[in-house]
Amino acid sequence: MTCRALITAVMMVWLTAFGRPAHAEVCHNTITLGAIEWPPYTIWEGDRFASGLDIELMAAIFSKAGCKLHILRMPFKRALRDVELGVLDGMPTVSYTEERAMFGYYSVPIRNEVIAAFVSASLAEDRRPRTFDDLASSPLRIGVVLGGWYGPAFEEARASNAAFKARVKTFEDFEILFRALEAGLIDVAVNDIAGGRYVAERTIGSGSVQLLPFAVHVNDVHILLSRKTRTEAEINAISQAITTLKKDGTIDRITERYLPVGLLQKFTAPTP
Numbered sequence: 001m002t003c004r005a006l007i008t009a010v011m012m013v014w015l016t017a018f019g020r021p022a023h024a025e026v027c028h029n030t031i032t033l034g035a036i037e038w039p040p041y042t043i044w045e046g047d048r049f050a051s052g053l054d055i056e057l058m059a060a061i062f063s064k065a066g067c068k069l070h071i072l073r074m075p076f077k078r079a080l081r082d083v084e085l086g087v088l089d090g091m092p093t094v095s096y097t098e099e100r101a102m103f104g105y106y107s108v109p110i111r112n113e114v115i116a117a118f119v120s121a122s123l124a125e126d127r128r129p130r131t132f133d134d135l136a137s138s139p140l141r142i143g144v145v146l147g148g149w150y151g152p153a154f155e156e157a158r159a160s161n162a163a164f165k166a167r168v169k170t171f172e173d174f175e176i177l178f179r180a181l182e183a184g185l186i187d188v189a190v191n192d193i194a195g196g197r198y199v200a201e202r203t204i205g206s207g208s209v210q211l212l213p214f215a216v217h218v219n220d221v222h223i224l225l226s227r228k229t230r231t232e233a234e235i236n237a238i239s240q241a242i243t244t245l246k247k248d249g250t251i252d253r254i255t256e257r258y259l260p261v262g263l264l265q266k267f268t269a270p271t272p
Contacts, residue, residue: 026237027067031230032089033058033223034072034079040198040258041093047073053194053258054092057110060250061223064241067234086228093221103227105235108242109220111255114267115150116193117212118200120181127187131214132157135188136164143177143186146170150190151217174199182208190216193267194259215267 035042041054050071062069071092074082082088084103095113096106117135119128129135135142136157142164144150157164169186171177174195181189182204189196193211200209223242225235245251252261 025066026231026233027065028231030068030070031062031225031234032070032072033092034074034082034088034090035092036076036079037073038195040194044073053255056254056257057251058092058223060245060254061110061238061241064245065234065237067238083224083226086226088226089229090223090225092223094224095219095221100224104224105227105230105232107223107225107235108239109222110242111221111251112264112268113219113221114193114215114264115154115190115217115219116196116267117214117216118178118181118189118191118196118209119187119212120184121208121210123187123210128212129214130212132216135212136161140167140187141185142168142188142190143180144168144170144190145174145177146172148191151219154190154216175203178203178209188212193264197259218268 035050035054037044038054039052041052042050043052043055044050050073055071058069058071072088074088076091079088079091080094080100083090090104093110093113094100094104094106100106117129117132127140129138129140132153149155158168159165169180171180174191177186177189177191178196178200180186181200189200189209191199193215196209223235223238225238242251255261255264
């Protein structure tokens with residue numbers, strides 16, 4: 001069996017588990033999405049099998065929409081280029097930009113992406129900033145992964161505050177980032193909340209890090225489909241499926257297996 005056939009077979013097992021909708025299918029053939037390796041959202045075993053939060057969400061959403069799904073492993077930039085060219089049908093969880101909307105259909109938001117600030121559990125309470133502004137004006141050393149986007153407030157501080165910029169250190173990957181936090185080379189690691197928890201627990205141990213009480217950035221993520229290969233009817237069916245699965249609690253139940261929903265709500269709730 002080819003790699004493509006194997007992944008398709010696995011996805012069909014997932015989709016069957018969620019049941020088919022009563023209405024006729026709107027998707028004229030299988031929709032292929034390109035996904036990166038990003039635990040715990042997408043966890044690849046080689047190129048043959050994917051699991052994780054976003055994979056489970058895609059299985060539930062596409063089944064509810066009446067669409068067949070196939071997922072390929074590929075780098076983010078290549079996937080985005082291929083969606084624009086019509087070589088690839090779409091991507092599973094993408095931030096909205098006007099440039100991407102020119103070549104892709106966006107679904108309604110699936111979930112929030114929260115960029116959080118992690119500190120060592122041993123850091124004294126009186127040294128822990130309570131807001132991002134406190135962090136920006138503090139003497140704490142901050143670590144990020146090279147090439148990441150940490151939201152407009154972070155990037156504005158890095159561009160306009162020379163002292164803040166000097167305290168930001170970049171690292172090649174997530175594991176090195178949290179190793180640096182453990183070693184005391186930095187005081188704060190800025191990272192996606194679910195990804196950071198996942199990597200920290202497996203790299204430096206459960207309970208070794210704690211979260212500061214604010215989000216550095218909160219962002220909606222959507223399914224993106226190519227305008228060259230897919231239709232508005234398909235993205236509308238997918239959006240309707242997302243809305244239904246949010247209302248009946250399915251998306252929260254899937255999310256809870258990877259990250260406490262209450263924790264996400266704490267960081268995404270409007271400021272009183």
